[in-house]
Amino acid sequence: xxxxxxxxxxxxxxxxxxxxxxxxxxxxxxxxxxxxxxxxxxxxxxxxxxxxxxxxxxxxxxxxxxxxxxxxxxxxxxxxxxxxxxxxxxxxxxxxxxxxxxxxxxxxxxxxxxxxxxxxxxxxxxxxxxxxxxxxxxxxxxxxxxxxxxxxxxxxxxxx
Amino acid sequence: xxxxxxxxxxxxxxxxxxxxxxxxxxxxxxxxxxxxxxxxxxxxxxxxxxxxxxxxxxxxxxxxxxxxxxxxxxxxxxxxxxxxxxxxxxxxxxxxxxxxxxxxxxxxxxxxxxxxxxxxxxxxxxxxxxxxxxxxxxxxxxxxxxxxxxxxxxxxxxxxxxxxxxxxxxxxxxxxxxxxxxxxxxxxxxxxxxxxxxxxxxxxxxxxxxxxxxxxxxxxxxxxxxxxxxxxxxxxxxxxxxxxxxxxxxxxxxxxxxxxxxxxxxxxxxxxxxxxxxxxxxxxxxxxxxxxxxxxxxxxxxxxxxxxxxxxxxxxxxxxxxxxxxxxxxxxxxxxxxxxxxxxxxxxxxxxxxxxxxxxxxxxxxxxxxxxxxxxxxxxxxxxxxxxxxxxxxxxxxxxxxxxxxxxxxxxxxxxxxxxxxxxxxxxxxxxxxxxxxxxxxxxxxxxxxxxxxxxxxxxxxxxxxxxxxxxxxxxxxxxxxxxxxxxxxxxxxxxxxxxxxxxxxxxxxxxxxxxxxxxxxxxxxxxxxxxxxxxxxxxxxxxxx
Amino acid sequence: xxxxxxxxxxxxxxxxxxxxxxxxxxxxxxxxxxxxxxxxxxxxxxxxxxxxxxxxxxxxxxxxxxxxxxxxxxxxxxxxxxxxxxxxxxxxxxx
Numbered sequence: 001x002x003x004x005x006x007x008x009x010x011x012x013x014x015x016x017x018x019x020x021x022x023x024x025x026x027x028x029x030x031x032x033x034x035x036x037x038x039x040x041x042x043x044x045x046x047x048x049x050x051x052x053x054x055x056x057x058x059x060x061x062x063x064x065x066x067x068x069x070x071x072x073x074x075x076x077x078x079x080x081x082x083x084x085x086x087x088x089x090x091x092x093x094x095x096x097x098x099x100x101x102x103x104x105x106x107x108x109x110x111x112x113x114x115x116x117x118x119x120x121x122x123x124x125x126x127x128x129x130x131x132x133x134x135x136x137x138x139x140x141x142x143x144x145x146x147x148x149x150x151x152x153x154x155x156x157x158x159x160x
Numbered sequence: 161x162x163x164x165x166x167x168x169x170x171x172x173x174x175x176x177x178x179x180x181x182x183x184x185x186x187x188x189x190x191x192x193x194x195x196x197x198x199x200x201x202x203x204x205x206x207x208x209x210x211x212x213x214x215x216x217x218x219x220x221x222x223x224x225x226x227x228x229x230x231x232x233x234x235x236x237x238x239x240x241x242x243x244x245x246x247x248x249x250x251x252x253x254x255x256x257x258x259x260x261x262x263x264x265x266x267x268x269x270x271x272x273x274x275x276x277x278x279x280x281x282x283x284x285x286x287x288x289x290x291x292x293x294x295x296x297x298x299x300x301x302x303x304x305x306x307x308x309x310x311x312x313x314x315x316x317x318x319x320x321x322x323x324x325x326x327x328x329x330x331x332x333x334x335x336x337x338x339x340x341x342x343x344x345x346x347x348x349x350x351x352x353x354x355x356x357x358x359x360x361x362x363x364x365x366x367x368x369x370x371x372x373x374x375x376x377x378x379x380x381x382x383x384x385x386x387x388x389x390x391x392x393x394x395x396x397x398x399x400x401x402x403x404x405x406x407x408x409x410x411x412x413x414x415x416x417x418x419x420x421x422x423x424x425x426x427x428x429x430x431x432x433x434x435x436x437x438x439x440x441x442x443x444x445x446x447x448x449x450x451x452x453x454x455x456x457x458x459x460x461x462x463x464x465x466x467x468x469x470x471x472x473x474x475x476x477x478x479x480x481x482x483x484x485x486x487x488x489x490x491x492x493x494x495x496x497x498x499x500x501x502x503x504x505x506x507x508x509x510x511x512x513x514x515x516x517x518x519x520x521x522x523x524x525x526x527x528x529x530x531x532x533x534x535x536x537x538x539x540x541x542x543x544x545x546x547x548x549x550x551x552x553x554x555x556x557x558x559x560x561x562x563x564x565x566x567x568x569x570x571x572x573x574x575x576x577x578x579x580x581x582x583x584x585x586x587x588x589x590x591x592x593x594x595x596x597x598x599x600x601x602x603x604x605x606x607x608x609x610x611x612x613x614x615x616x617x618x619x620x621x622x623x624x625x626x627x628x629x630x631x632x633x634x635x636x637x638x639x640x641x642x643x644x645x646x647x648x649x650x651x652x653x654x655x656x657x658x659x660x661x662x663x664x665x666x667x668x669x670x671x672x673x674x675x676x677x678x679x680x681x682x683x684x685x686x687x688x689x690x691x692x693x694x695x696x697x698x699x700x701x702x703x704x705x706x
Numbered sequence: 707x708x709x710x711x712x713x714x715x716x717x718x719x720x721x722x723x724x725x726x727x728x729x730x731x732x733x734x735x736x737x738x739x740x741x742x743x744x745x746x747x748x749x750x751x752x753x754x755x756x757x758x759x760x761x762x763x764x765x766x767x768x769x770x771x772x773x774x775x776x777x778x779x780x781x782x783x784x785x786x787x788x789x790x791x792x793x794x795x796x797x798x799x800x801x
Contacts, residue, residue, distance in 0.1 A: 008555075080198065080281070082321025086399050089318050093437065107191075109182060109199055116317035135181065138176045142167045144311040146439050147318065154167040154311070155445040187717065189754055207757055209781050211719035240791060254785075259717045502787055573777060574785035581776075582801075584787045637776055 015090040024122040024133065027099055027113070032071040052103070059087035066096045074119070085117045092118035092148035108132050112140065118148030161525055162452045163308050165273045171314065172269050172626060175276055179203050187259070202282060204275030205261065208577050209382060212256040215278040216268065220288035220330070221249030221528040223273075228515035228526050230271040230452070232508040238264050243511065245496060245504045247620060248327065249287050249528040254575055276314060281322045283394070287329040289337045293453060294537040296485040299349050300357065302332035303451040305383065308441060312387045319394045321400035324409035326394070327366075327644050330359075339647035340531060341365045341374040344411045345393060347386065353447055358382045362422070363393060364415030367617035371653045372412040375420045377427055382697040383446070388439040392431035393476050396423070424603050442529040444700040446613035455486070456523035462488025462540045475598055476559040481544065490541050492522075494534040494551060495558040495566065499595045502584050503569040504532035513554040521547045530647075531568055533561065533606075563601040564609065564674065565591040572613030572630060573637070579613035581630025581637035587611050589667045604674055607688045610645070623647035625689040626649045626673060627654040628666055639666040643673070643700055644692050657697055669704045676703035708738035710771055711746060712781070713759035721781050721793075722756065730757075732792055733782040734795035736771055738764070 025031060037048040039057045042065070045141065050071035053059050069160045072091060074084040088100050099121050102114050106124035111133055114122070122128075164172070179199070186196040200206075201473040204215040216231070222233075231251055235243045238260050239253040246252055268274055278285055286306040286488070293301040309328055313319070320327070329338040340346025346362035358380040365374025381389045395436035397411045400418075415423045463489050468474040482491040494514060497503050506514070514534060518526045521543045522536035529535055539547060560566045567590065570576065572583030590609060594601050610624030614631075621627030627642035638660040645654030661669055674688070680699065681691045692700060710733075711724035721775045722729040723736035724746070730736070739746065743761045750759040762778045764771035773779050779801045784792040 067633060079195075080321055081403055082319070082323075083399055083403075085318045085321065086395055089395075093433065107195060109195075110321075111327075113315075113317040113320055119484075132181075132185075136178070139178050140315070141170050144314050145170065146437065153441075155441040157167065158165070158448065159442055159444040192754055193716075193757055207714055209785065210721055210776070211714075255719075257718045383745060493762070573780055574787050577777075579777075582786060584779075584785075635775060 006151050022124070022127045023101075024124070024128065025099075026120045029099075031121075032099060036071065036073055053084075053087050055081050057087075059090045060094075060098075062091065063094045066091070066094060066098075069096070069098055070079075071099045071101060072096065073101045073103045073123075076102055076106055079105040079110060085113065085145040088114070088118040089148050108136055112136050116143070116147040116151070125151045161221075161224060161448065162303075168311075168615075169269075169272070171276050172272070175274065175315070176262075176265045176269050181339065183258060183262060193345070198280055198321075202260075202277060202324060204260070204278035205256070206279060206577075208254065208571075208575055209573075210575065211254065212258055212261075213575070214256045214261075214264070214275055215246070216251050216253070216273060216275050217278045217285045218250050218273075218528050219287055219310050220292070220303050221290055221530075222288075222292075222303060223526050223528075224271075225515040225519040225524050225526070227271045227273055228511055229268060229274065232511035232515065234264060234267060235508040235511065237267075238432070242505055242507045244502070244571065245528050245532050245534065247505065247530050247532060247570075247618065248285060249290075249463065250285055251528070251529060252571075254571075280320075281324050281326075282320045282323075282697040283316060283326045283328065283531075286310050286313070287327070287338055287343075287530065288661070289331045289333065289582055290535045290653055291337060291482065291529040291537060292493050292527075293455070293485050294333070294486075295333055295335075295488075296483055297486075298331075298333040300332050301450075301453045302330045302347075302349055302547055304446065304453050305347070305349065305359075306330045307449050307453075307516075308387060308446070311392070312390070312441075316394075318396055322394075322398055323403045324411075325500045326397070326405065326411065328390075334649060336647075336649040336651070338354060339620075339623060339651070340498040341635055341651040342367055342371075342647055343374065345390065346374050349383070350380070352380050356382060359386050361386075361393075362421075363427075364412040365651075366410055366412045367620060367622045368410070368615075369407050369615050370410075370412065371617070371622040372416065373651050373653065374412075375415060377420065378425050380552055383463065384443065385435065385440055388434050388437070389427075389431050391439055392427050392434050395430050395434070396426045400426075420516075431455065456525075456538050457542060458486050458489065458538075460488075463542050464488050466541050466544065470545070472552075472559075473545055474616055475602075476548055477544065477556055479563065479598075479602065480557075480561045483631065484538070486538075488541055490539050490544060492536045492539050492544065492547060493529070494536065494556050495497060495563050496533050496556075497560055497566050497591070498555050500588060500592070501555075503567055503587055506534075510556060510564070511521045511555050513550065513556065517550055530564065531562075533566070559598055560595075560601060562606045562608065563577070563594075563598075564604050564607045565595050566608075567591060568608070568610040570612050570614075570618035572611075572619075576613060578619075579618060579630065579641065580615075580632040581613050583611040583619055584627075586628060586630070586639065586663065586666060590670050593667075593671060602679065605684070607674070608646075609670065620647060621645070622653050623651075625692070626670060628670075631660060633660060636662070638662060641666060641669055643705065644689065645699060646689060652693075655697065659700050671698035673700055674702050707763045707765065709743055709761040709773070710736040710764050710773075711739055711743055711759065711761055712736075712778070713750065713756035716755050716757055719757075723782075732771075732793065733771060734769055734797040736764075736781065738768065739769070767799065776801060 362374030573579035612619030642654035
């Protein structure tokens with residue numbers, strides 16, 4: 001299991017950050033704090049190290065620029081809209097190793113899938129119960145298919 | 161058939177534990193119904209008119225006697241002593257309680273069963289040919305590939321929040337018994353000129369509000385790469401399928417709006433990215449799964465002759481028994497369309513009987529068909545008479561396969577919260593006119609009547625030789641009449657014949673259509689569908705509305 | 707036209723009607739509701755314990771209300787094709 005930055009887990013927002021969603025991170029580096037540009041502004045030539053991708057936007061547009069990005073936020077305005085899962089997977093397939101953050105209507109029952117496709121931080125609109133998050137992430141001992149998290153699929157375990 | 165290993169079982173056990181925990185949070189009001197609904201749907205649990213309805217997955221429609229017996233147990237312990245087999249080869253229960261659902265899932269998991277992804281906007285249970293492994297005309301058993309798809313699609317992290325549901329069917333013969341051209345993806349196993357196995361890939365077929373016949377996105381994808389190719393199709397769909405309108409969210413609309421050429425270009429481009437990632441299972445995994453679907457140990461001395469001196473038995477054999485690839489064996493279809501019955505329903509006692517008979521006579525295997533019947537695929541001809549007698553004693557030997565009384569029906573407004581009209585009584589009233597005269601049914605010949613209670617088309621009315629669609633007409637139940645559909649290899653979509661009719665009117669109309677067909681057919685062998693295709697709708701319309 | 711309140715119990719899925727102070731599984735116990743019905747629905751939606759609470763139009767007299775839509779008559783009586791599973795207080799004949 002990844003190192004979880006428990007100090008940043010939901011539930012203890014500092015008074016100064018009341019409107020900021022509690023951040024759940026699975027990275028050891030410090031959270032990136034600079035402004036996060038909308039995708040159009042970023043592609044328009046602004047000097048940003050963080051960008052936000054909305055569901056209808058093409059994550060592949062970022063591929064030429066991954067080297068100068070530290071954080072890519074992927075927005076989930078509605079939890080039922082699953083386009084962000086493909087966005088994250090595409091970015092990891094392209095070799096991006098920076099932070100990919102799921103932002104918005106992010107529910108605990110999606111976190112397992114999101115971790116698999118390469119999200120390593122979460123800024124949910126409503127705080128998540130850290131105990132339930134951990135139980136969710138620990139639940140599956142095996143997976144059937146490859147994804148961005150690099151877990152070994154059972155067909156590989158079967159045929160070592 | 162496929163048996164779970166430790167990995168399969170561990171995943172099912174974890175999934176059951178996960179859903180138990182989710183149910184617990186819902187019952188404690190820690191999540192809202194809006195949040196819980198997609199979770200329960202992904203475990204096959206709907207809220208219908210009378211109670212929760214559970215759809216249990218039967219992967220590619222194949223199950224063992226032990227599993228079948230568990231289905232009877234579920235019906236007895238958690239429901240009202242019956243179940244309903246569906247057009248996607250699953251089984252539904254109509255009276256489930258959420259508070260008992262965890263125990264139910266535990267029971268299912270004891271026999272390698274579950275209800276995952278039988279609903280929700282995800283990849284649904286994979287369907288296949290009910291004669292797989294037994295049909296003389298198949299290239300290979302398609303079910304190992306369906307099993308590979310099952311594993312690939314189970315809890316797929318990228319494709320669990322698709323724009324809409326996604327249905328895949330796999331066959332391996334030129335005769336299409338699984339309606340692959342009416343699925344989101346239809347796969348037909350074939351050989352290329354070099355003799356290699358691969359799939360012809362249809363995409364964007366479907367029924368419902370906008371019925372469309374699938375188009376070929378690739379004529380040949382080698383079997384070793386069909387999973388990554390499927391991943392490519394799903395990724396294009398997940399990214400670009402419409403999410404602004406639930407009625408336009410299926411992949412068929414994306415394929416139509418892009419055009420098949422552009423859609424194909426996008427899929428090929430996506431696959432070019434995905435193929436090098438090693439998403440496909442290795443040959444050893446194919447071999448492992450294929451070995452589990454190897455032929456049963458046939459009795460090589462089994463006689464190929466059959467005593468047909470009992471005329472009732474002979475009738476059943478003529479109608480419900482198909483040729484098997486192995487001499488001395490036959491494929492027997494168990495009709496779930498008895499007189500005055502509810503199509504697809506079976507009581508716990510009947511389910512138990514079928515489990516016993518499968519173990520005794522059919523190498524412990526049962527298949528569910530997309531026509532809501534059951535199949536015993538490997539029966540020695542020498543055992544057919546004893547099998548038939550046992551089936552007959554349980555009201556399971558109706559000799560009506562593919563005949564006018566073998567009607568596909570959705571649950572309709574008797575159960576379903578989406579329905580606009582009842583569908584089961586329509587089927588019963590149509591069947592009532594013919595069910596006491598099998599000779600007349602056989603004279604009419606193959607006739608596929610399909611009844612849906614709403615535009616979603618679970619009763620496949622667009623694929624019916626005669627299709628009936630229930631609609632709401634100012635608060636009254638009314639029915640549209642469609643003709644000319646087929647879900648087989650000659651796939652076509654039924655077209656509306658004329659104005660809607662009330663319940664009595666629709667039943668009378670079917671009567672008139674059949675009477676006209678019998679006078680108009682060019683030969684007794686010409687099917688209703690072929691007469692319609694030859695003559696066109698005008699004389700049929702005249703027969704009903706003239 | 708009188709309106710009665712119906713919904714399904716979260717735990718069991720049971721079809722329920724509001725009898726003025728509690729839920730009943732029989733439509734014969736249902737009471738007609740005026741404007742207070744809308745407030746009750748709003749409260750029930752927020753409480754998240756009854757699924758799909760809704761007011762439905764009915765005809766007839768107290769103790770013998772009959773919903774105006776086929777759908778609601780089926781909910782009240784049981785499946786028309788399984789008389790053996792009927793709820794009891796409304797005959798499947800009225801569907």
